Amino acid sequence: MNIKMRFKTLIAMLALVTLTYAQEGNPTMHLTLDKAIELALSENPTMKVAEQEIQLKEVSKREAWQNLLPTVSIDGTISYNIKVAEIKTSMGSFKMGMDDSNTWNGALQVAVPLYAPAVYKTMSLTKSDLELAVEKSRGSKLDLVNQVTKAYYQLMLAQDSYKVLQDNYKQAEINFDIVKAKFDQGSVSEYDKLSAEVQKNSAWPSVVSGKNAVELAKLQLKVLMGITADVNLVIDDNLKNHEVEMAAAGTQRIDLSNNSTLRQLDLNADLLRKQRKILNTSFHPTLALVGSYQYQSMSNTNWEVHNYNWSNASSLTLSLSIPLFKASNFTKLKTNKIQQSQLAENRLNTERMLNMQAQSYIDNMKKSTEQLQSSKLAVEQAQKGLNISQKRYEVGKGTILELNNSQVSLTNTQLAYNNTIFEYLVAQSELNTVLGKE
Numbered sequence: 001m002n003i004k005m006r007f008k009t010l011i012a013m014l015a016l017v018t019l020t021y022a023q024e025g026n027p028t029m030h031l032t033l034d035k036a037i038e039l040a041l042s043e044n045p046t047m048k049v050a051e052q053e054i055q056l057k058e059v060s061k062r063e064a065w066q067n068l069l070p071t072v073s074i075d076g077t078i079s080y081n082i083k084v085a086e087i088k089t090s091m092g093s094f095k096m097g098m099d100d101s102n103t104w105n106g107a108l109q110v111a112v113p114l115y116a117p118a119v120y121k122t123m124s125l126t127k128s129d130l131e132l133a134v135e136k137s138r139g140s141k142l143d144l145v146n147q148v149t150k151a152y153y154q155l156m157l158a159q160d161s162y163k164v165l166q167d168n169y170k171q172a173e174i175n176f177d178i179v180k181a182k183f184d185q186g187s188v189s190e191y192d193k194l195s196a197e198v199q200k201n202s203a204w205p206s207v208v209s210g211k212n213a214v215e216l217a218k219l220q221l222k223v224l225m226g227i228t229a230d231v232n233l234v235i236d237d238n239l240k241n242h243e244v245e246m247a248a249a250g251t252q253r254i255d256l257s258n259n260s261t262l263r264q265l266d267l268n269a270d271l272l273r274k275q276r277k278i279l280n281t282s283f284h285p286t287l288a289l290v291g292s293y294q295y296q297s298m299s300n301t302n303w304e305v306h307n308y309n310w311s312n313a314s315s316l317t318l319s320l321s322i323p324l325f326k327a328s329n330f331t332k333l334k335t336n337k338i339q340q341s342q343l344a345e346n347r348l349n350t351e352r353m354l355n356m357q358a359q360s361y362i363d364n365m366k367k368s369t370e371q372l373q374s375s376k377l378a379v380e381q382a383q384k385g386l387n388i389s390q391k392r393y394e395v396g397k398g399t400i401l402e403l404n405n406s407q408v409s410l411t412n413t414q415l416a417y418n419n420t421i422f423e424y425l426v427a428q429s430e431l432n433t434v435l436g437k438e
Contacts, residue, residue, distance in 0.1 A: 028232040033152050036225055040148045043226030047144060050137035057130040064126040067119045070112045079103045098299040104308065105296040115287040121278040128274055132267040138438075139260030146433040148224050150426055152235070155217040157422040160239050161415055162210035168411040169207050171386075172200035175403055178394065192400040199404050239421040243376075246369050246424050254358045256351065258436030265347040272343060276336045282329040290317040354434055361431040368424035375417040382410040 041047055084097035097103070113119065179196035182188040218233045256262055292315050297308040323329075389406040392398030 027230070028234055029227070030234050030236060031152075032235075032237065033149065036148050036152050036221065037145055039227065040144055040225045041141065044144055044224065045226065046140055047137075050133075050140045054130070054133045054137055057126070057133040061123075061126040061130055064119070064123045067122070068113060068116065070110055073109050074107070075109070076106045077104075079105075098301070101299045101301050102303070103296065103298045103300070104305070105294065107292055107294045109290065109292045111288055111290045113286070113288050115285070117281040117284045117286070118278055121274065121281055125271065125274045125278060128267060128270050132264060132271065135260060135263050135267055139264065142260055142433050142436065142438065144224070145438075146429050148221070149429040151217065151221040151224055153239075153422055153425045153429070155214070155221055155233070155235060156237060156239055157418055158210070158213040158217040159235065160418045162207070162214050164411060164414045164418070165203070165206045165210040167414075168407065169200070169203040171407055171410075172196075172203045175390075175407065176200045178390075179400065187396065188400075195400045195404060199407070239418050239425075242421055242425060243372065246372055246421065249365065249369065249428075252362045252365065252431065254355060254362070255435060256354055256358070259354055259434060260436055261350060261354065262347065263436075265343065265350060269340065269343050269347070272336060272340045276333065276340075279329065279332050279336060282326065282332075283323060285320060285322040287321075288319045290319055291315070292317070358431060358434045361427045361434065364427040365424050365431070368420050368427065371420045372417075372424075375413065375420045378413040379410070379417050382406070382413040386410050 080102045081097055081099060083099050084095055084101075087094045087096065176193075176196040176199070179188060179192050183190065183193040219229060221233065222229055222231065294313045295310060296313070297310045300308050386406040386409075389398050389402045393400070393403050
């Protein structure tokens with residue numbers, strides 16, 4: 001992440017995240033979904049790795065066109081000739097120098113590729129490779145946003161369910177106090193008192209479990225956001241606030257044109273096509289221009305370099321290489337063709353699976369929307385039933401069983417109501433990921 005992006009992220013964090021301190025001294029973060037996503041995208045290691053991958057591809061792209069630049073090298077050798085080579089002909093023998101002497105040689109060489117088809121195709125390949133890295137980064141972002149969104153909703157569900165369980169326990173305590181008062185007055189049996197007490201005691205483990213669920217959901221969200229575990233998360237939101245969102249939801253249409261998985265498969269197919277073009281260049285000639293300059297001294301019997309006799313030489317070479325036959329070139333082309341066929345089949349199957357997933361998420365959203373009103377009505381009726389059963393019991397016309405059943409019914413309907421909204425929100429988040437909505 002560059003300095004400009006870090007500065008923007010810091011400003012966003014200062015503007016979006018409010019930190020206070022609890023009594024224990026730990027910072028408290030008041031969180032919304034947008035804040036959670038913003039923080040996760042800037043701090044989660046997955047996104048940092050994806051950004052670094054893009055940087056690597058940009059370096060590879062520069063490296064590809066740099067192969068067209070001249071290469072310059074300087075070479076130097078010192079040779080000690082124990083016995084030099086000798087040429088023998090019918091006219092006599094000729095030694096290629098002097099025995100027991102040393103030779104010094106320095107050379108400067110410049111090579112310029114004039115025609116290198118493999119380099120041109122590789123430049124095009126690295127451009128597609130960079131596009132694939134960018135798309136993979138977008139896919140990682142979509143997946144992270146989906147995970148953070150679901151974790152945020154999971155924390156909301158845990159908090160709302162914990163509140164329901166707390167209210168259930170408080171109601172059980174109220175019922176027990178009512179029954180105990182009537183028992184002390186002798187107007188109800190000991191069985192009623194025991195039943196109310198059992199109802200109260202059995203409600204407490206659920207409260208403990210609900211609290212643990214909240215802490216676990218907070219920890220999961222902290223991990224995704226990349227923040228330390230000692231920060232206290234506070235979500236000033238609840239599932240009931242998203243009723244309007246469900247009511248305003250329109251008909252969903254499946255459009256996979258922005259799906260990251262399919263885009264990556266298409267880019268991989270493009271890479272395979274360009275790789276085939278690179279393989280085809282194995283049958284093309286290459287042309288290079290090489291210029292060299294040498295400075296040397298031969299047949300020196302001492303090591304007084306400053307007294308040597310030096311000579312220079314230069315040359316300009318035009319090098320043409322024409323490949324005639326290499327069996328592995330044909331094998332590589334066959335492998336590339338099979339890989340393209342495999343990728344095409346894989347894409348077709350992936351598109352079918354994504355269509356099925358998208359349709360299942362849409363169906364789940366419809367089901368949750370249809371269940372919402374009935375769940376809401378069930379909560380109202382259960383609350384009314386509890387009020388009636390309490391009045392009936394107070395006036396001696398109801399039984400403890402009716403009171404306990406009405407309380408359990410209210411708790412179950414409230415939990416079901418929360419779960420209905422939660423399932424809709426999770427299905428919507430999953431659908432947005434499949435459709436590639438950012």
